[in-house]
Amino acid sequence: MTDSFSGHSIETARRTLTARLAAAGIDSAALDARLLTGAALNLDLTGVIAQAARQLTAGEADRLDDFARRRITGEPVARILGTKEFWGLALRVSAETLVPRPDTETIVEAALEILRDEGRDKHALRIADLGTGTGAILLALLTELPEATGVGTDLSMAALDTAKANARHLGLASRADFVVSDYADALSGPFDLIVSNPPYIRSADIAVLAPEVRDHDPHLALDGGRDGLDAYRRIAPQAARLLAPGGLLVLEIGQGQDDDVAGLVAAAGLTGAGPAKADLAGIGRAFVGRKMPL
Secondary structure (H helix, E strand, O other): OOOOOOOOEHHHHHHHHHHHHHHOOOOOHHHHHHHHHHHHHOOOHHHHHHOOOOEOOHHHHHHHHHHHHHHHOOOOHHHHHOEEEEOOEEEEOOOOOOOOOHHHHHHHHHHHHHHHHOOOOOOOOEEEEEOOOOOHHHHHHHHHOOOOEEEEEEOOHHHHHHHHHHHHHOOOHHHEEEEEOOOOOOOOOOEEEEEEOOOOEOHHHHHHOOHHHHOOOOHHHOEOOOOOOHHHHHHHHHHHHHEEEEEEEEEEOOOOOHHHHHHHHHHOOOEEOOOOEEOOOOOEEEEEEEOOOO
């Protein structure tokens, strides 16, 4: 690490950190520097601006030195701060959970669009989120569906502890349960909506992922097996068993997996609902299946 931030003003420290991150090849250097500076000083953006000329205390400089070192060595900002925003919600993240990504909001969007179009968004829906991690998808849906309740599953008890903490923080604990389960193995239906962001990266591709993902996200939540489809082979028949007639299955998928996932879902007896909904990059991201009414 280069020179310490000791003796810097807040504004000088932020600018210096931006330059260091940019020199390390970090594309989001300015945003990362603003977030890390604010966190090290326990100030929001308004406070950082208002106190721009103030000199950092020794403790603040030490914290910012630590944050800078960690970011430059590839640790994501969300893991340094311990929180990540998803669907406008501030979620705690931990070593046992994925950092929620904007692409995954496409799952929430796809589910809500259909439920609202069908006039079911005010119903007392029952939701399952398989491999819940931080609880991001389930908790986002519960904030938008005031009469719904849900359950999140995960193999990791530590991940479930994180999800439970997020539910409590958001005031949703009374409508969200969390259980240890291999996807839906421990669940009993019926459910009106099943959602999941399962591991879908091919095992051989893990090594070439960006360091922020490869070195910091739990591999259990990334590795989809030889062809990236292992999780869908498990989830599709489980969903067919657990969905109520007319119920929806909304899955996050990787680029180019649309046809393969559609085949697995059809083989389980569910009906696909057209092409996957695209994320902001135009990549098909949210695959929708349905259990047809009796």
